[in-house]
Amino acid sequence: MEIVLVGLNFRTAPVEVREKASFSADQAQRAAEQLREKGILEETLVLSTCNRSEVYGVHATANRQSAGALCSFLSNFHSVQPDKLNPSLYHHYDHDAVRHLFRVAAGLESMLLGEAEILGQVREAYLRAHECHATGPVLNRLFQGALEIGKRVRAETELGTRPMGVASAGIKLAERIFGKLNERTALVLGAGTISEQVVSQLRDRNVGNLYLTNRSREKAEEFAKQYQGEVIEWGQWDTALKLPDVIVSAVGVQDALLTKPMIERAMAARGNRALFLMDLGLPRNIEPSAAELYNVYLYTMDDLTEIVQQNKGARRSEVPKAEFLVEEHVGKFISWQASVELIGVLDTLRGSLKQRRAAYLQEKLSGVNHFSAEDRESIGGMMDELIEKLLIAPAERLRSEKELRKKILSVEAIRELYLSDREKP
Amino acid sequence: MTQTFVLLTVLAYLLSMGLYMRYLYTGQEMTGRFATLLMFTGLATHYIALLLRAKGSHTVPYHDLQGSMSLFGWLLAVTYLCLEIYHRQRTVGAFVVPIILAFFFAAYLMPDHPDAPIPAKGVVFALHVTLSILSYAAFALSCVLSLMYLAEERLLRTRKLGEVVWRFPSLDLLERMSHTSVLVGLLTIAVGTLLGYVALNRQGASHTFDPKYLVTLVVLVLYAAYFQLARTTAWRGARASRLCVFNFILVILSFTIVNLFLSQHHRFL
Numbered sequence: 001m002e003i004v005l006v007g008l009n010f011r012t013a014p015v016e017v018r019e020k021a022s023f024s025a026d027q028a029q030r031a032a033e034q035l036r037e038k039g040i041l042e043e044t045l046v047l048s049t050c051n052r053s054e055v056y057g058v059h060a061t062a063n064r065q066s067a068g069a070l071c072s073f074l075s076n077f078h079s080v081q082p083d084k085l086n087p088s089l090y091h092h093y094d095h096d097a098v099r100h101l102f103r104v105a106a107g108l109e110s111m112l113l114g115e116a117e118i119l120g121q122v123r124e125a126y127l128r129a130h131e132c133h134a135t136g137p138v139l140n141r142l143f144q145g146a147l148e149i150g151k152r153v154r155a156e157t158e159l160g161t162r163p164m165g166v167a168s169a170g171i172k173l174a175e176r177i178f179g180k181l182n183e184r185t186a187l188v189l190g191a192g193t194i195s196e197q198v199v200s201q202l203r204d205r206n207v208g209n210l211y212l213t214n215r216s217r218e219k220a221e222e223f224a225k226q227y228q229g230e231v232i233e234w235g236q237w238d239t240a241l242k243l244p245d246v247i248v249s250a251v252g253v254q255d256a257l258l259t260k261p262m263i264e265r266a267m268a269a270r271g272n273r274a275l276f277l278m279d280l281g282l283p284r285n286i287e288p289s290a291a292e293l294y295n296v297y298l299y300t301m302d303d304l305t306e307i308v309q310q311n312k313g314a315r316r317s318e319v320p321k322a323e324f325l326v327e328e329h330v331g332k333f334i335s336w337q338a339s340v341e342l343i344g345v346l347d348t349l350r351g352s353l354k355q356r357r358a359a360y361l362q363e364k365l366s367g368v369n370h371f372s373a374e375d376r377e378s379i380g381g382m383m384d385e386l387i388e389k390l391l392i393a394p395a396e397r398l399r400s401e402k403e404l405r406k407k408i409l410s411v412e413a414i415r416e417l418y419l420s421d422r423e424k425p
Numbered sequence: 426m427t428q429t430f431v432l433l434t435v436l437a438y439l440l441s442m443g444l445y446m447r448y449l450y451t452g453q454e455m456t457g458r459f460a461t462l463l464m465f466t467g468l469a470t471h472y473i474a475l476l477l478r479a480k481g482s483h484t485v486p487y488h489d490l491q492g493s494m495s496l497f498g499w500l501l502a503v504t505y506l507c508l509e510i511y512h513r514q515r516t517v518g519a520f521v522v523p524i525i526l527a528f529f530f531a532a533y534l535m536p537d538h539p540d541a542p543i544p545a546k547g548v549v550f551a552l553h554v555t556l557s558i559l560s561y562a563a564f565a566l567s568c569v570l571s572l573m574y575l576a577e578e579r580l581l582r583t584r585k586l587g588e589v590v591w592r593f594p595s596l597d598l599l600e601r602m603s604h605t606s607v608l609v610g611l612l613t614i615a616v617g618t619l620l621g622y623v624a625l626n627r628q629g630a631s632h633t634f635d636p637k638y639l640v641t642l643v644v645l646v647l648y649a650a651y652f653q654l655a656r657t658t659a660w661r662g663a664r665a666s667r668l669c670v671f672n673f674i675l676v677i678l679s680f681t682i683v684n685l686f687l688s689q690h691h692r693f694l
Contacts, residue, residue, distance in 0.1 A: 155453060162591065173481075176581060179595035272658040274596065291582075295662045303584050310586070 001341065003039070003138065004060040005097035006089055007054030010111050013088035020080050021088075023048035025128060031055070031077055032134035039234035040069045043136040045143065047104075049121045051111050056101065058138045066093035098142060102326045104143050105150035107159055114159035114314050114322075119150040141336060149329040156325065157318045160259040166304045167197035169311070170278040171205065173304075174246045177274050185209040187232070187244035190251040191219045194280050198248045199227045213240060215251075223361040241266035248278040249285035256287040263290040278304070313367060338407045339399065345415050346395050352419060353387045427481060430474035431533055437467030438526045445518035449592050457515040464506060464522065465674075470660050471499045471529065475507030491535045493558065498528035501562035504609060508566065512602050520569050531588030550624040561676055564648065568673035570603040571666035578663050600662075603669060604655060611648050614641065637688035640679045647672045 006165060008021055023031060030044035035041045041057030050156050055074070059066035071089055075082040092100050102108070105122050107114040128144040129135045132353075135143070154160045163169040171181075178184050188195050191214040202210060210229035214220035220231045232240045239261060241247065251257060258277075267275060276391075277298040279286040284300055291298035361380055371379070394414075401407040444460035447453070475495055505521045508514075577593045580586055594602075618641055651672060655665035 156451065158451075161452070173581070173586075175595060176577070176590055177596050178594070179597045268658070273660045274662060294664075297581055299584065306584075307586060314588075 001138070001344075002059050002064065003065065003094050003097045003142065003337075004057050004059055004066045004070060004091065005054060005093075005100055006067050006074065007047075007052060007090045008085075008088040008090065009052035009054075009109065012090055017080075017085065017088050018053065019050070020167065021074065021078050021085065022050075023053060027077075028128065029124070029132050029134070031073075034077070035070075035073060036134070038073070040066065040073055040239040043139040044134045045125060045139050047122060047125040052104070052109075054104075054140070056097065056139060058136065062094075064093060067093070070398065094337075095334055096331065099326065099330050100143075101142065101146050102149045102329055102333075104223045105146035106153040106322050106326055107150070108153075108319065108322055108326065112164055113312070114154075114318070115164070116154065119147070119154070122146055122150065122405075128344075132278075138337070142333065145226075145329055145333050149326055152329075153322045153325055157321045159315055159322050162314055164308060164311060164315070165197065166280065166301065166308060167194065167201050169304045169307045170198065170248070170280075170299060171201040173297075173299060174276045174278075175205070177276050178245055180205070181208070181246070182206045183208045185243050185342050186246040186248065187211040187213065187240060188229075189213055189247070189249040189257065191216070191223045192250055192252075192280070193215070194250040195248065196223070198250070198278070198280070201231070202246075203227050204381065207246075209243075211243060218262060221291065237262050238269075239263060243267035245274065246276045248279070248280065250280035251285050253281065253285060254283060257281075257285040258290065259287045260290045260293065263293055263296060265289075267293055267296065280304075282359045335407070338411055342395070342398055342411050345411055345419070346391060349414065349418050350387065350391060353391075354384060357383050357387065364372065427474055427477040430470045430477060433470040433530060434467050434474055435526070437463050437470055438529065441467055442519070442526060443521040445515065445522055449516050449519040452592070457518075461506070461509065461515065464502065464518065467525075468499065468502050468506065471502065475499060491532045494528050494535075495532035496555070497558050497562055497565075498532065500559045501525050501565055503526070504559065504562050504606065504671060507609075508602055508606060511605065512598065513599075514598060514602065516592065516594050517570065517573065517602065520573060521566065524565065524569065528542050547624060547627065547687055549620050549627065552625050553617050553620040555583045556613045556620065560610040560614035560617060561680060563606045563613065564644075564673050564676045567603045567606035567610065567669050570599050570606060571669040571673075574603065574666045575663060575670070576598040578666075596662075600655070603666070604652065607648055607652055607669065611645070611652065614645055614648075618645070635688050637679070638681055640675070640683050644672065644675055644679060647675065662678075 008018065012016065013021070023046050028048060031046055032044040035044045035055070035057065040059075042060055043058035045056045046054070047056065055070060057066065057070065066086070071086055071091070072082065074080075074089070075085050078085070101122075105119055107116070107118055110118050115203055122143065126135070126147070130140065163172045174184075175181060181202065182205070184207060186202050186209070188199055188202075188210070192213070199210065199212070206364045210224075210227065211232045212220050212224045212227075212229045213232040213234050215234050216222070217231065217234065220234075223229065224231045237258065241258070242265075247258070249257060263277070264273070272295050274295045274297065277290065277296065279298065279300045282301060286298060286300075288300075290296055358380070361376070361383070365376060365379075397411055398407060401410065441460050441463035444456050444463060448457040448460055475492070478492065478495075501521070505518070505525070506599060506642045509518065573593060574596060577590060577599065580590050581596070593599075647668070649663060651668045652666065654660035660668070
């Protein structure tokens, strides 16, 4: 038995190739069915996200040839010439395949180091494959392990805690000031891409009230409809500024849109309650001197970018900790796999010995006539008992073997020494 | 026997402090729960240690400065745990438990004063002392929270976030926790002072002026002012927190210099 993985990701394949090799949910199911029908794999799971397409499988014999068959299958399935697809494909067997999946689930292989989305995608892919019975005991165990390590890395390291985008860093900072935003009011100036990212983050955090304003009212209304916000007339700053706790500005203007006196008036009107200003415009939309005002927290694009850079560094410093956890779980999985293999090898060995015993008895007792059928059966039973006794001690020793490498080598040795090629599981 | 509970208390508080610090660093919920559990354990053993010590010397725990400090530590732990449960916020534990531990250590490392004057007895008097020490504990807690607020506010304003800001509670929560703590302090100091007056009357003691009365009144007024000002336009935020820290400096002066050198009825040495 061998675990095989064939796939491509953002590191090995350009977007054009990734697009061609991606799987929809239906395609993933169809591919899994075909792989099993054609006898290429016994268990299959397709993991397809915007950054990676990977096929995990279990092959009955450990001959290290299943990856080649899988590559050919992928070329045919996606109707892509092998010479165009193969250079982008990577493949791993057994331990390396397990390690790769665990690293993927932990976010160590993600484009945005430590991102949480991948864990949900792994879970979804697993549930889908499990529902259509594409997985078996090995892949079930493997993917349950992957989900476990994914959760553990996020709980025990800071790989996924720090915000990595300017918008999310800004919103996290607002939470440092106000706590939960569900009872707070936010005003977003502008309706461009950055504004949309911020609005989306605010909505994700159930911001209490969301006001939007833009030079083009039409665009603001469209935006407001999409994100359940309320439109405020552009330019009515004295009315607009006294409402929000968070103001985000991402507008293309030459001169500052919000000046210090404007913010000062707004602060007086709101009883000096804390105000968080996110200036994401270039040139800056908010007069820098507004930061001097009491209870005003002003962050510009540069400030937030610096925070994101620091966070990237902090996340990178968590990688060794995450890798250590991944290795621990790889070890656990391999140990389980070795135990399963041990049972398989022992069963085959027992069957083989009993067959040989039967043949041996038949040969030796063929000329002996004074043994009754009962005696022959009794001799056979005694020899079976001896076989069991001879097998039980090494089996127990191997089961309780703590050193994984020794365990695997011993199982391999039994397989090599006692089983013929035909008999090897 | 007392020694066993003292050791158990130190152990529980030390472990709790370690876990609170780990919780601050990792944010692991389970670590936080264990920290709280150990804090409760420390609270229970600390109470028994206080009780055994008082029984051993046939007097009340606040009989001397040693007992008063230990009782202060215990009441600080009680106030903190109530605040933690009420606001569902554990990160402050890493800053409060060291103070509790310091008071507990200081109390038990101090030499005994067998000739110390035995304070007046009676339930009303006991309540007066306990509530007064509880108010000091609540004010100490509000001071810690205000210092945390000021540190975080400064980091946020100067945009030098580093590692710390992401682990602290939000400014809003720190402010609310400090308000709750001051409210507890205000109520207990008001009731405690009133009971002190009643106890004095019952004992038939002469009503000579004691500087402690004036200082307590000033503390009460200043904390009431903080409570009110923290909601106003001009003082909301960092200014109110600075006032809270200043007020606690006055509380320390009241607890030490005023008690030891100026007051006639509040000397515990």
